[in-house]
Structure formats: structure tokens, C-alpha cells
Amino acid sequence: MxxxxxxxxxxxxxxxxxxxxxxxxxxxxxxxxxxxxxxxAKSSLNGKKLYMTHCSVCHMPNGLGMKGAFPPLANTEWTNGPAEVMIDIVLNGFNEEIEINGDKYVTPMAALPHIKDDELAAILTYVRSSFGNESSAVTAEEVAVVRSRGK
Ligand code: HEC
Structure with a gap:
């Protein structure tokens, strides 16, 4: 015992x-x-992942686009300009004859309004800090403001 x-x-x-x-x-x-x-980890991963889903088909995974068809997202006046202009391009589409590095782009980009505020913020933050770009991050609030303005 x-x-x-x-x-x-x-x-x-x-x-x-x-x-x-x-x-x-x-x-x-x-x-x-x-x-x-x-x-x-999620917020830093999502931007790239979402970019691959929503943008890379045209702008390519490396952001260099396709000469004459899809413009590059590297060091353009839009990717280095005010965030609200980029937000507007994605939410409302873009249809302007533009020239980047001597190449003309005439095909319009369709609006992608189904992308949620926080998702688009992550995508644009990723784009604005990748491909050699060094522009400010984008918040979901900024996306919501542009969305609420409508077209
Ligand atoms: C189906 C193809 C396609 C997809 C998908 C697409 N774009 Fe575009 N994008 C274009 C085309 C074509 C233009 C040029 C439009 C014009 O000149 O009128 C453009 C232009 C742009 C521009 C302005 C020009 C430049 O190169 O700086 C930005 C910024 C942009 N797109 C960002 C995005 C982002 C961010 C996404 C993903 C959320 C996206 N695009 C998805 C085709 C696409």
C-alpha cells in the first residue's frame, strides 16, 4: 500500500x-x-494572391502587361498617382487612349465592382509597392469612399 x-x-x-x-x-x-x-500574414499575402486572381490575366504576374494590348502597372502615372484614381479605374473601368513607354493602349478595361473594399485595398497596396512602384498603401475606407461616389 x-x-x-x-x-x-x-x-x-x-x-x-x-x-x-x-x-x-x-x-x-x-x-x-x-x-x-x-x-x-493574411494582409500581406492577400494583395498578391488577389492580384493574381483579378488582374494578372491581363497585366501579367510581373506587372509588365502585354505590349500594345494590356498596359504595364510598373511606374505608370496611374500606379504612381493618387490612390483614388486607381480605385476609380478598377471600380468603374477605364477607357482612354493612353501611351506608356511609347506604346499605345486603346482597348478599354472593364469595371470590376465585384471586388470587395478590403480586397481591392490589398490589391492596390500590393501593386503600388511592387513592380518597382513606391506609392502609398490604400485602405478599405478609401475604396468605400470612391465606391459611394458612383461612376
Ligand atoms: C481583362 C483585362 C484586364 C484586367 C483583368 C484588368 N485590367 Fe487594368 N487595364 C486593362 C486595359 C486594357 C487597360 C487600358 C485601358 C485604356 O487604355 O482605356 C487597363 C488599365 C489599367 C490601369 C491604368 C493604366 C496603367 O497601366 O497604369 C490600371 C492602374 C489598371 N488597369 C489596374 C488594374 C488592376 C489593379 C486590376 C485588377 C484589380 C486590373 N487592372 C485588371 C486590362 C485589364
Whole structure:
């Protein structure tokens, strides 16, 4: 009988020690940290992923477009201009004869209003900081403002 106590008591003590310590403090912190990291990873990943889904068919994954058909998104007056102009191009379409690096583009770009505010913000933030562009980030609020103005 005595021997059994020597085995059971330490086990009970260990259970109490673990049970009392971990659920209260450490896991809560860990979960919060993990959530933050996931959110950060998500917002930096989404822009590229969404660009691939919504824009790369025409503007190409490298943002260089297709000469004479789809304009590049690298260092153009639009990608380096005010965010609201880019937002307007995507939400309402674009139909102007433009010239970039000596190449003319005459085919219009269709409006893509189905892209959600936060998604478009992520896409445009990605475009404005990729392909050699160094323009400011775009927020979902800015997209909502342009959307509410209508065409
Ligand atoms: C179906 C093809 C197509 C898709 C998809 C498309 N575009 Fe365009 N885009 C065009 C064409 C064509 C033009 C030129 C329109 C014109 O000159 O009138 C253009 C022009 C632009 C311009 C202005 C010119 C420049 O090169 O700076 C921007 C900015 C732009 N697109 C961004 C985007 C973004 C961001 C997406 C994704 C959300 C997108 N486009 C999706 C075809 C497309």
C-alpha cells in the first residue's frame, strides 16, 4: 500500500501543477499572438494572391502587361498617382487612349465592382509597392469612399 502512495502522490502533484499553470496564463497569450501573426500574414499575402486572381490575366504576374494590348502597372502615372484614381479605374473601368513607354493602349478595361473594399485595398497596396512602384498603401475606407461616389 505504501509503495502505491509513492507513485500516486507525485502523479497527482504533477497533474495539479500542470493543470493550474497552463490553462490560466500561457495558452491565452499564445493564442492572441498566433491570431495577430495570422492576421499580419493574411494582409500581406492577400494583395498578391488577389492580384493574381483579378488582374494578372491581363497585366501579367510581373506587372509588365502585354505590349500594345494590356498596359504595364510598373511606374505608370496611374500606379504612381493618387490612390483614388486607381480605385476609380478598377471600380468603374477605364477607357482612354493612353501611351506608356511609347506604346499605345486603346482597348478599354472593364469595371470590376465585384471586388470587395478590403480586397481591392490589398490589391492596390500590393501593386503600388511592387513592380518597382513606391506609392502609398490604400485602405478599405478609401475604396468605400470612391465606391459611394458612383461612376
Ligand atoms: C481583362 C483585362 C484586364 C484586367 C483583368 C484588368 N485590367 Fe487594368 N487595364 C486593362 C486595359 C486594357 C487597360 C487600358 C485601358 C485604356 O487604355 O482605356 C487597363 C488599365 C489599367 C490601369 C491604368 C493604366 C496603367 O497601366 O497604369 C490600371 C492602374 C489598371 N488597369 C489596374 C488594374 C488592376 C489593379 C486590376 C485588377 C484589380 C486590373 N487592372 C485588371 C486590362 C485589364
Amino acid at each position: 505504501h509503495r502505491l502512495y509513492f507513485i500516486i502522490i507525485p502523479i497527482l502533484l504533477m497533474l495539479v501543477a500542470c493543470g493550474g499553470d497552463t490553462p490560466d496564463k500561457k495558452p491565452v497569450k499564445k493564442v492572441k499572438k498566433a491570431t495577430k501573426e495570422v492576421a499580419a
